[in-house]
Amino acid sequence: MRKILIIGAGKSSSYLIKYLLDKSQSENLHVTIGDLNVENAKKLTNNHTNSDVIHLDVFDASSRISAVKNADIVVSMLPARFHIEVAKDCITLGKHMVTASYVSDEMQALDELAKDKGLVFMNEIGVDPGIDHMSAMKVIDEIRDKGGKLLLFESFTGGLVAPESDTNLWNYKFTWNPRNVVVAGQGGAAKFLQENQYKYIPYNRLFRRTEFLDVEGFGRFEAYANRDSLKYQSVYGLEDIKTLYRGTMRRVGFSRAWNVFVQLGMTDDSYVIEDSENMSYRDFVNSFLAYSPTDSVELKFRHALKIDQDDIVWDKFMELDIFSAEKRVELKRATPAQILQKILMDSWTLAPEDKDMIVMYHKFGFELNGQKHQIDSTMVALGEDQTYTAMAKTVGLPVAIATLAILNGTISTPGVQIPITKEVYTTILKELESFDIIFNEKDTQYLGYNPLHQ
DSSP states (O other), X not given: OEEEEEEXXXXXXXXXXXXHHHHHHHHTEEEEEEESOHXXXXXXXXXXXXXXXXXXXXXXXXXXXXXXXXXXXXXXXXXXXXXXXXXXXXXXXXXXEEESSOOOHHHHTTHHHHHHTTOEEEOSOBXXXXXXXXXXXXXXXXXXXXXXXXXXXXXXXXXXXXXXXXXXXXXXXXXSOXXXXXXXXXXXXXXXXXTTEEEEXXXXXXXXXXXXXXXXXXXXXXXXXXXBTTTTTTTTTOTTOSEEEEEEEEETTHHHHHHHHHHHTTTOOSSOOTTGGGOBHHXXXXXXXXXXXXXXXXXXXXXXXXXXXXXHHHHHHHHTTTTOSSSBOOOTTOXXXXXXHHHHHHHHBOOTTOOEEEEEEXXXXXXXXXXXXXXXXXXXXXXXXSSSOHHHHHHHXXXXXXXXXXXXXXXXXXXXXXXXXXXXXXXXXXXXXXTTOOOEEEEEOOOOOOGGGO
8 A cells, every 4th residue: 555644633634634534445545644642643534444643753763764764655744843854854765745834945955855866845735835826826827828928916815714603803713823823924024016116014014004805705804915925926937027915814904903912012022021920911901001090901002092982993902801800811921922812812712613714815917918907816715613624624635635646646746846837736726626625716907006005
């Protein structure tokens, strides 16, 4: 039997494991899952005859190497920083490798070695990055094949809560790593290209520079700029494009309210709060406000941020119970961002019956035969439950399909790569459609200029 090793059985692994086990009989596969939590991994296999679960500590070189040696291909679902040791083992032992993570400098350094050994090292094959690459390159290649010239490319993705589970005023719940939400946008200005001009949005203004996006059947969303929209300019072959912008989607109103946390400094992760473990939520909020012997914390908060008491933004903060004197931080030497994350998790953690949602939106502006055109492409994926989430579906299925395609030789070009070639995206996008991951494309009026991107 052909042997697949999956290292890591976290939240995004459910569909990956199910897909490969469902195919195991017809494709002659045996799937081994290595994880620290053996019991959790066993639940995902449902005692399938073509699977086994082993305890695997990625830092235990001996057991890691032994597991890799026994496989034909390795799928690493570990946190990104841990892929490299597995990758080195794969080079040494001559094994293909698949990850959903961004290509690190250390991973890229293995490119020539992988090519020399004829190994496929597929990275960025999840949702974002992953499905965004493939769906974008499909349309970009189609435009180029017709002789069109790309003028504009904008791409947006959001991990959100499904409409039936949207039960709070923020229209948001954590569907992935909460920390990444709290510190999003930090570490430098967002940069993008607008009508041949480089534009920058500093962090303190990021959440007030949004644009609206309408998705048929799901209503209106807003998007704020990602930190580096130019990262894939050369990779996509868009060196001559006039507008290039990538962003993150939320429901309308989220960013305006989130900006309050930014302005107060509550998202800062660079220093610790003194005596944080003994603070109440109310104490934490008050620590960012001016001293007053008479005004309440609520009044100081509203005055400092110029929020009227009948403003829906005020209701959002009241809903979070951030002014509670009873609820405790209980985190030692915590940063503001860590404390804010704890507060938000009280309200934004998905309930057992909640479902999540992935939304993706691409805009392509191009010139063809002397006329300007625009194509808008949208995709919405809905989760089934807390195990088979939309996030797990859109991350795990592309990983699984790519893994099998590499084993079958459908994807054969060696080296460290991302899924931007026809060899890769044609097969994967087609099969994703059978799982209701479908992009709806429509022609619309080309505008080019967006005043919100100034």
